[in-house]
Amino acid sequence: xxxxxxxxxxxxxxxxxxxxxxxxxxxxxxxxxxxxxxxxxxxxxxxxxxxxxxxxxxxxxxxxxxxxxxxxxxxxxxxxxxxxxxxxxxxxxxxxxxxxxxxxxxxxxxxxxxxxxxxxxxxxxxxxxxxxxxxxxxxxxxxxxxxxxxxxxxxxxxxxxxxxxxxxxxxxxxxxxxxxxxxxxxxxxxxxxxxxxxxxxxxxxxxxxxxxxxxxxxxxxxxxxxxxxxxxxxxxxxxxxxxxxxxxxxxxxxxxxxxxxxxxxxxxxxxxxxxxxxxxxxxxxxxxx
Numbered sequence: 001x002x003x004x005x006x007x008x009x010x011x012x013x014x015x016x017x018x019x020x021x022x023x024x025x026x027x028x029x030x031x032x033x034x035x036x037x038x039x040x041x042x043x044x045x046x047x048x049x050x051x052x053x054x055x056x057x058x059x060x061x062x063x064x065x066x067x068x069x070x071x072x073x074x075x076x077x078x079x080x081x082x083x084x085x086x087x088x089x090x091x092x093x094x095x096x097x098x099x100x101x102x103x104x105x106x107x108x109x110x111x112x113x114x115x116x117x118x119x120x121x122x123x124x125x126x127x128x129x130x131x132x133x134x135x136x137x138x139x140x141x142x143x144x145x146x147x148x149x150x151x152x153x154x155x156x157x158x159x160x161x162x163x164x165x166x167x168x169x170x171x172x173x174x175x176x177x178x179x180x181x182x183x184x185x186x187x188x189x190x191x192x193x194x195x196x197x198x199x200x201x202x203x204x205x206x207x208x209x210x211x212x213x214x215x216x217x218x219x220x221x222x223x224x225x226x227x228x229x230x231x232x233x234x235x236x237x238x239x240x241x242x243x244x245x246x247x248x249x250x251x252x253x254x255x256x257x258x259x260x261x262x263x264x265x266x267x268x269x270x271x272x273x274x275x276x277x278x279x280x281x282x283x284x285x286x287x288x289x
Contacts, residue, residue, distance in 0.1 A: 063075055063284070063286070067286060073187075073286055074187060074188070074189060074285055074286040074287065075248070075284065075285050075286050076189065076246060076247060076248045076267065076285050077188070077189060077190065077242050077246040077247065078189060078190040078191070078192065078236075078237070078240050078242045078246055078247040078248075079184060079189055079190070079191045079192070079247070079248060079249075079250065079281065079285065080191075080192050080193070080194040080218075080233065080236050080247055080248070080249035080250070080261070080266070081191065081192070081193050081194070081214075081249075081250055081251070082193075082194060082195060082249070082250065082251030082252060082253070082256075082257050082271070083193055083195035083197055083201060084195065084197070085173075085251070085252035085253065085271070086173060086250060086251050086252050086257075086271045087172065087173060087177065087193065088170045088171065088172055088173060088208070089170065089171060089173055090169060090170060090171075091168060091169055091170055091171045092169075093111070093115075094114075094115070094118065095111035095112070095114040095115040095118065095148075096111055097160070097163065097169070098111075098114050098118075098145070098148060098149055098160065099111050099114055099149075101156065101159055101160050101163065102149050102151055102156055102160075105151050105153045105155070105156035106151060106153070107149045107150070107151050107156075108150075109148075109149055109150060114148050114149055115148075117147055117148045117149075117150075118144065118147070118148040120147070121143065121144050121147035121148060122144060126140060126143075128140075131220065131221070131224065131225075131226055132196075132226065133196060133197060133198040133220050133221040133226065134198075134221060135198065135199055135221055136198050136199050136200065136221075137197075137198030137199070137200070137221060138161070140198075141157070141161060141198075142157055145157050145160060145161075164200070164204075165200045165203055165204050165207065166207055167207045167208050167209075170204065170208060172208070172210075173271075174277050174278045174279075176277065176278060176279055176289070177210070177213070177278050178210065178213055179289060180278040180279055180281070180282050180289050181213045181214070181278070182213070183282060183287055183288070183289045184282055184285065184287050185215070187286075187287045189285060189287060190215045190216075190240040190242065191213065191214050191215055192214055192215055192216040192217065192218060192236045192239060192240055193205070193214050193216075193217045193218065193219075194218045194227070194232055194233060194236045194249060194251075195217075195218070195219055195220065196220040196226045196227050196232075196256065197219050197220060197221065198219075198221045199219070199221050199222065201217065201219050201221075202217060202219070205217075215239075215240055216236065216239035216240055217239075218232050218233075218235045218236035218239060220232055223235045226256075227251075227253075227256035227257060227260040228255055228256045228257075228259050228260025228263065229260065230260060230263045230264035230265075231264075232260075233247075233249065233260060233261050233264035233266055234264050237264075237266075243265075244264050244265030244266045245265055245266070245267075247266045247267065248261075248266060248267040248268065248269060248285070249261035249266050249267070249268045249269075250268075250269050250270075250271050250275060250281055251268070251270070251271055252270070252271040252272055254270060257270070257271075258270055269281070269284070
């Protein structure tokens with residue numbers, strides 16, 4: 001067991017640095033190509049190719065190693081997916097919606113000003129509780145809305161709050177998501193959402209007609225732990241009845257998703273960098289879609 005954990009840790013470190021290696025190699029290749037353009041092809045210029053080949057070999061070795069743990073077909077027994085920014089995104093810019101709904105309540109700020117104030121408010125320490133999203137998250141979101149727009153009208157807040165639990169407020173990041181998740185589950189890979197969200201997430205996924213795509217939901221407001229706290233990832237493992245080392249998490253936030261998942265003992269891929277679609281996720285796991 002200790003040997004397997006050592007291998008996993010070593011391989012994880014190698015993969016974490018792959019993007020840097022590839023970038024460095026690309027830059028070095030460009031420089032040496034210009035340098036050698038007036039010289040015949042030599043062993044020194046040929047050696048530039050080897051780091052890229054090494055990266056490919058490391059990735060293949062890693063996938064083969066992972067597959068060997070599960071009978072030679074798949075690399076992981078479970079997939080965790082972040083919600084906002086990975087599974088789904090707002091259909092329209094947040095500041096635009098805040099302004100449009102807020103106009104009849106006297107909101108005067110421009111969208112740029114609303115966005116600036118929103119970012120400032122969101123980055124401030126939330127001192128009213130240990131978690132931002134407690135139950136339905138209303139106290140936190142009331143603070144965010146009033147700070148962003150300068151409007152504390154209760155009716156405005158309720159209209160805005162309820163808007164974000166409707167299907168018209170959100171869209172899927174990947175239109176092939178349903179087909180991919182079904183293929184993964186047919187191949188025996190369990191799928192769960194792991195998200196920092198309030199209790200609106202379940203009705204939201206139902207409104208989007210995608211709650212049945214998943215075997216489980218680990219929602220921070222229900223688990224009482226927010227990413228990057230490993231507790232929420234361990235809860236997802238418990239719900240799916242898998243060990244942390246059997247799961248890979250995909251999310252768009254390096255701190256919350258990648259560092260948090262790895263602290264829990266799970267594998268992790270950064271959405272938009274390591275993987276760019278759920279089809280690519282499935283392929284890396286070893287499932288053809």
